[in-house]
Amino acid sequence: MRLIEVKNCYKVYQNGVTAIADLNVTIDKGEFVFIIGASGSGKSTLIKMLYREEKPTNGSVIVGGINVAKLRNSKVYKLRRKLGIVFQDFKLLPKLTVYENVAFALESIGLNGREIRNKVLKALESVGLKEKIRSFPNQLSGGEQQRACIARAIVNDPKLLICDEPTGNLDPDISKEIVNILKKINEEAGTTIIMATHDREIVNEMQKRVLQIENGVLVRDEQKGSYKVHESTPNV
Amino acid sequence: MKALRMFNRSLRDSIKSVVRNLSLSTAAITCSSITLIILAVAMILSYNVKNITSNLEKELTIVTYIKESGTEEQITQLKEKLNEMPNIEKYEYKSKEEWKLEIKNFSDTYSSALDYLENNPLLNSITVTVKDVKDLKITSEEIKKFDFIESVDYGEGMAEKLISAFDIIEKITIVIVGALVVVTAFLIGNTIKLTIFSRKNEIEIMRLVGATNIRVRLPFIFEGIILGIIGSIIPMIVSIYGYVMIYDHFHGYIFSQIITLVKPFNFILYIAGILVVLGAVIGMIGSSRAVRKYLKI
Ligand SMILES: Nc1ncnc2c1ncn2[C@@H]1O[C@H](COP(=O)(O)OP(=O)(O)OP(=O)(O)O)[C@@H](O)[C@H]1O
Ligand SMILES: [Mg+2]
DSSP: EEEEEEEEEEEETTTOOOEEEEEEEETTTTTTTEEEOOOTTSSHHHHHHHSSOOOOOOEEEEEEEEGGGGGGGGGGGHHTTEEEEETTTTTOOOOOOHHHHHHHHHHTTTTOOHHHHHHHHHHHTTTTTTTGGTTOOOGGGGHHHHHHHHHHHHHHHSSSEEEETTTTOHHHHHHHHHHHHHHHHHHHHOOOEEEEEHHHHHHHHOOEEEEEETTEEEEEEETTTOOOOOOOOOOO | OHHHHHHHHHHHHHHHHHHHTTTHHHHHHHHHHHHHHHHHHHHHHHHHHHHHHHHHHHOOOEEEEEEOOOOOHHHHHHHHHHHOTEEEEEEEEEEEEHHHHHHHHOHHHHHHHHHHHHSOOOOOEEEEESSSGGGHHHHHHHTTTSTTEEEEOOOHHHHHHHHHHHHHHHHHHHHHHHHHHHHOOOOHHHHHHHHHHHHHHHHHHHHHOOOOHHHHHHHHHHHHHHHHHHHHOOOHEEEEEEEEHHHHHTTTSSSSSSSSSOOOOHHHHHHHHHHHHHHHHHHHHHHOOOOOHOOOO
């Protein structure tokens, strides 16, 4: 079943930069997709359009049946509740514990205390962070912080998990650990995962679908792909 | 259920925020306290002035004395004229015999003096009450035009001057209070703006995980309302105790029976109620403005 459909999509920023040009792609439920490409190629822009941080300038982006381009500001929350987002810089709240950080997401969307407790503990368990629930973010390693961030993203059982360079700040070993957690979530919960990355080892090892973007154009869409540098662009 | 939970959480967030930004909150609360105290004084004054003015107005009449030679027809003519004039509230005809009777009842000395005279030296009169005291003079000039009028007698300016002075004072107070309300709303708005900035990360995450716009905004709106309400506590206490004390001190009236103070209860409780509501409204206006400006969603 189709989860994402991007059609003739263009994104031109206010300053005139064309970040995405005539991009077409569809992603099914349950897929694990890497988005690769040189720095500034438009990976983050594509991802931001998926969760309506940016609107396409032209064309359509449909996520879980919602047309992002036509989604009104006041309705964005409906889209956001269907997906989870993980960032390179974690975005954890420093004054809250790990538990509170994850619970914060559910409180924000109005769940009651019991539901929150159950879901938070389950999410923290699935990322292997149950012993650290009372720690504050600055008491955690980078990998642990990213796991807390993943727990927050999956706590409401989203259909789609979007990750923008989740391992960008982490050591290779820790990066593998993080990607294994994502793989587990993908396999066990059937969550669709889209991950932008520069990490060639991970891409080569995982043998998943690869979308390669260069200068805003989709230049490669390959099942079980590997990390190859596009001929027309210099090495990354 | 869900709405109630949102309400509770927003309220909790906003109380936390007031406490966390204590120095800023204090500044906003102080400002709204000052504004509301001045507002309370202005409201108490103007209500009392209104009360006094309307007492005065009731006392202000035009007494028109008709010449000895005035005929029945002429009196009817005057009455018809009074019926037509727009500023006339009511009028009352009093014949010289009635005057005589009234004076007799009033004092024995006058009574015997009047008895001593062969003819009644008094005049027939019409006492006119006007609608708008400000036009008292114009109206009396108008009446004076009839040649069968002996004289026209009215407050001769004193009361009018007092009333128009009160009028000006009231207008000035409205302007000052208006300005203070704007300043307070602005200050509360500024406080909210700073809380919004200090909680930028929280707001960002709330939006990313799918909080509704209302859920994001409500804590800040509540915060403004709470600041305004806390700011109204001292003004309420000051105006209730202050007014009761002043009232007791003057035993309810100043100078004369006409210039009376409004009874403290329930008047001052209404004023206190108005202060809380105004505090809340000013806080809400200030915070809504800040939210709209700095929390573009
Ligand atoms: N908000 C913005 N306003 C204007 N231009 C932008 C904005 N965000 C990105 N761009 C431009 O759009 C292009 C694509 O940027 P994008 O962030 O999508 O690249 P990326 O592939 O994610 O790069 P990286 O690998 O470095 O994260 C770049 O040229 C960038 O300068
Ligand atoms: Mg990027």
